[in-house]
Amino acid sequence: MQRIAHLCPCGYNTDPKKECHCSPRQIQNYISKISGPLLDRIDIHVEVPSVQYKELTSDEACESSAVIREEVTKAREIQLKRFRRLKYSTNSRMSTKQIKNHCSLDSQAEELLHQAMIELNISARGYNKILKVGRTIADLDNSENVCVEHISEAVQYRNLDRDLWK
Numbered sequence: 001m002q003r004i005a006h007l008c009p010c011g012y013n014t015d016p017k018k019e020c021h022c023s024p025r026q027i028q029n030y031i032s033k034i035s036g037p038l039l040d041r042i043d044i045h046v047e048v049p050s051v052q053y054k055e056l057t058s059d060e061a062c063e064s065s066a067v068i069r070e071e072v073t074k075a076r077e078i079q080l081k082r083f084r085r086l087k088y089s090t091n092s093r094m095s096t097k098q099i100k101n102h103c104s105l106d107s108q109a110e111e112l113l114h115q116a117m118i119e120l121n122i123s124a125r126g127y128n129k130i131l132k133v134g135r136t137i138a139d140l141d142n143s144e145n146v147c148v149e150h151i152s153e154a155v156q157y158r159n160l161d162r163d164l165w166k
Contacts, residue, residue: 007031007047014047034160040125043092043133044157075139091135096128103131109148116155130154 007013008027012020022030039045076090082102083089094102105113117127131146134154138146 015050017050017052031160036123039160040123040129043129045160046157047159071140074142075136078139078142079136091132091139094132094135099128099131099135103135103146105131105146105151106148109134109146109151112148113151113155116151120155120158122158126158130158133157 007030008020008022009030010020010022012018013022013027014020020027079091080089083093086098088094091102113127113130116122116130122130130151131154134146134150137150137153138144141150143150
């Protein structure tokens, strides 16, 4: 599965250090092995670039695991409270009705999502995934509302919905 993450047979399609020698047709054939309906069932799909040695050994401060754990714990507590009367406790399990209840968007966020749907050819299932992920991002941001910045970030996590690979 690692090669699928690189989106070409040689694995260097988007690598900044190594050149990909695959033809556009080879890349398209490789990507087409992943069915659209399968991708639709995945909440987040992003490209993760390789990490260079210099970055791995850097003394530059980054967010600690403890801080990240605390943020995630707070977001999970928000979700537990939100769904306390239901059989599930996370945004990923929301039904369409629950999405409508907990992921209402202001006009700016709605317009952004509408534009993304059209330009990126996102399916109805992809639309719901974006709303659920947007709700989770809002929870991590301790925001009661799902705002345009949350939807913008959620759309960015749908890399493979894009027609860039066609």
